Amino acid sequence: MSVDLATVRKIASLARIATSDAEAEALLPELNNIIGWIEQLGEVDTTGVEPLAAVIPNHLRLREDRVTDGGIRDAVLANAPQAEHGFFAVPKVIE
Amino acid sequence: MTNLTDLGIADIRDGVATGSFSAREVATAFNDAVVAGRALNAYLVETPELALAAADAADAAKALGDLKPLSGVPLGIKDLFCTKGVETTAASGILKGFVPQYESTISAKLFDAGAGMLGKLNMDQFAMGSSNETSAFGNVISPWKRNDGGNAALAPGGSSGGSSSAVSARMAPGATGTDTGGSIRQPAAFTGISGIKPTYGRCSRWGTIAFASSLDQAGPMARDVRDCAIMLEAMSGFDPKDATSLDLPVPAWETSLSGDLKGKKVGVPKEYRVDGMPPEIEALWQQGIAYVKDAGAEIVEVSLPHTKYALPTYYIIAPAEASSNLARYDGVRYGLRDLPDGANLQQMYAATRADGFGAEVKRRIMIGTYVLSAGFYDAYFTKAQKVRALIVRDFEQAFATCDVLLTPTAPSAAFGLGEKSDDPLAMYLNDVFTVPSSLAGLPAMSVPGGLDGQGLPLGLQIIGRALDEQSVLNAGLAIEQRAGFTARPGQWW
Numbered sequence: 001m002s003v004d005l006a007t008v009r010k011i012a013s014l015a016r017i018a019t020s021d022a023e024a025e026a027l028l029p030e031l032n033n034i035i036g037w038i039e040q041l042g043e044v045d046t047t048g049v050e051p052l053a054a055v056i057p058n059h060l061r062l063r064e065d066r067v068t069d070g071g072i073r074d075a076v077l078a079n080a081p082q083a084e085h086g087f088f089a090v091p092k093v094i095e
Numbered sequence: 096m097t098n099l100t101d102l103g104i105a106d107i108r109d110g111v112a113t114g115s116f117s118a119r120e121v122a123t124a125f126n127d128a129v130v131a132g133r134a135l136n137a138y139l140v141e142t143p144e145l146a147l148a149a150a151d152a153a154d155a156a157k158a159l160g161d162l163k164p165l166s167g168v169p170l171g172i173k174d175l176f177c178t179k180g181v182e183t184t185a186a187s188g189i190l191k192g193f194v195p196q197y198e199s200t201i202s203a204k205l206f207d208a209g210a211g212m213l214g215k216l217n218m219d220q221f222a223m224g225s226s227n228e229t230s231a232f233g234n235v236i237s238p239w240k241r242n243d244g245g246n247a248a249l250a251p252g253g254s255s256g257g258s259s260s261a262v263s264a265r266m267a268p269g270a271t272g273t274d275t276g277g278s279i280r281q282p283a284a285f286t287g288i289s290g291i292k293p294t295y296g297r298c299s300r301w302g303t304i305a306f307a308s309s310l311d312q313a314g315p316m317a318r319d320v321r322d323c324a325i326m327l328e329a330m331s332g333f334d335p336k337d338a339t340s341l342d343l344p345v346p347a348w349e350t351s352l353s354g355d356l357k358g359k360k361v362g363v364p365k366e367y368r369v370d371g372m373p374p375e376i377e378a379l380w381q382q383g384i385a386y387v388k389d390a391g392a393e394i395v396e397v398s399l400p401h402t403k404y405a406l407p408t409y410y411i412i413a414p415a416e417a418s419s420n421l422a423r424y425d426g427v428r429y430g431l432r433d434l435p436d437g438a439n440l441q442q443m444y445a446a447t448r449a450d451g452f453g454a455e456v457k458r459r460i461m462i463g464t465y466v467l468s469a470g471f472y473d474a475y476f477t478k479a480q481k482v483r484a485l486i487v488r489d490f491e492q493a494f495a496t497c498d499v500l501l502t503p504t505a506p507s508a509a510f511g512l513g514e515k516s517d518d519p520l521a522m523y524l525n526d527v528f529t530v531p532s533s534l535a536g537l538p539a540m541s542v543p544g545g546l547d548g549q550g551l552p553l554g555l556q557i558i559g560r561a562l563d564e565q566s567v568l569n570a571g572l573a574i575e576q577r578a579g580f581t582a583r584p585g586q587w588w
Contacts (some may be wrong), residue, residue: 051480055536081432
């Protein structure tokens, strides 16, 4: 299966990566080259094989339901590109 | 007096303990080496004051008779590990200026064990690469040169290329690495040092910037097998903050080290004899077989029939996990924000990610997004997880007849910077021998086996059963004792 330019643009949009027409055209052969290569997995008979869930057997732990951290608002916001009034600030999302 | 930067971790630890030199002298010597080695671009951030502070604490502990396992040992820390108060970028523009407010479990354990930090080590951006050419902050250069009289700059391997270059160039006695598909072992092989990726779950992933969470494992890179064992003991252990951390005691790997392989069976997988493999790699492999035989091991041929499908499986699973993990870089909470005039929130996300991610990172996010997208998920991702189950089964069957596997680490010696960077697939093929054990979560290490005709190091890989790092380290030690690898790069920088 190979992708076309419209698919490349759709993938870029899903991935939230702004892509110019020239970049999309450059990506097209690169992605098709890689996708063509990974498709060799189609040769492998996986009938009756369960997809792997965990590579090393491990049990899922339960923890006590109690607060173990918090009260660190300034540390949480310390790296924000824009923080206002103790919140992360973003462009207006509601008109 | 010996040059202190020639000493490895065990020698520094023991020398500080016996008073042969002070920890401050060691830290000062390495701090100076870091500055002198700037041409290699191995360090993104230098933290000489942190190395000195830990050294002074070690010297004070020595006076009180209260030394810790790594007291007096300064280390380089790969920039994938969040370090409190010290810029951490994963070598990506999207995290430029990010100063973690917390310490990764791995770096915290090393510092708690007495180690100091020389600085943050350059790497392939988000650990995606095999040559350290995808860093947003410039290539790392290997200290090694070919002996052909040329002056070509060589790749230190990747993604832990800053770590390999720094340890090999005596700018650190040891360094942390991370390995998702070979990122500890291949750079160790390219630079003539040792490195081990432990069993998945031994080392906590908490505070380590995520690439592919089902594969990512931290591990040590150092001059020899003993130093790797010492560092790995300090790095390993249960961490409730990582859901996949193994709740198991940490074995005393260093004290149990033994190069005697009597009674051990070493498997040689026939499928690792790949088309177009250089004769020198085959010769190295045969030499490695001779070494472990000499150490008392019996050689058995084994088969890992799905080996050729490991790389395409990896290049579905790793990008899929990466596309999900890297969704967090949105210009809202940390890192870069690109807000074009009049842009809405969605446009801000897209502009930020277009600006902040490098080409290889974008390529992998796109592949991952595609294989996870509606209508393709089963054909690609579920299929890959099924093939991954078969690869795991291959190893289980092989380990029914042997204790460890012996293979080359990489299909070639270090290549020149720029030689492969235009062809993503050619670059991916570098990990052909390291990816299968990553997919199976098995412990695996690279040790230097010898030099090729151009005077460049070649590595041998040992793969072990899950949780059997000891057999891996012991086979590595047996090879190290026999290979007598003492070559080191001439100091041209």
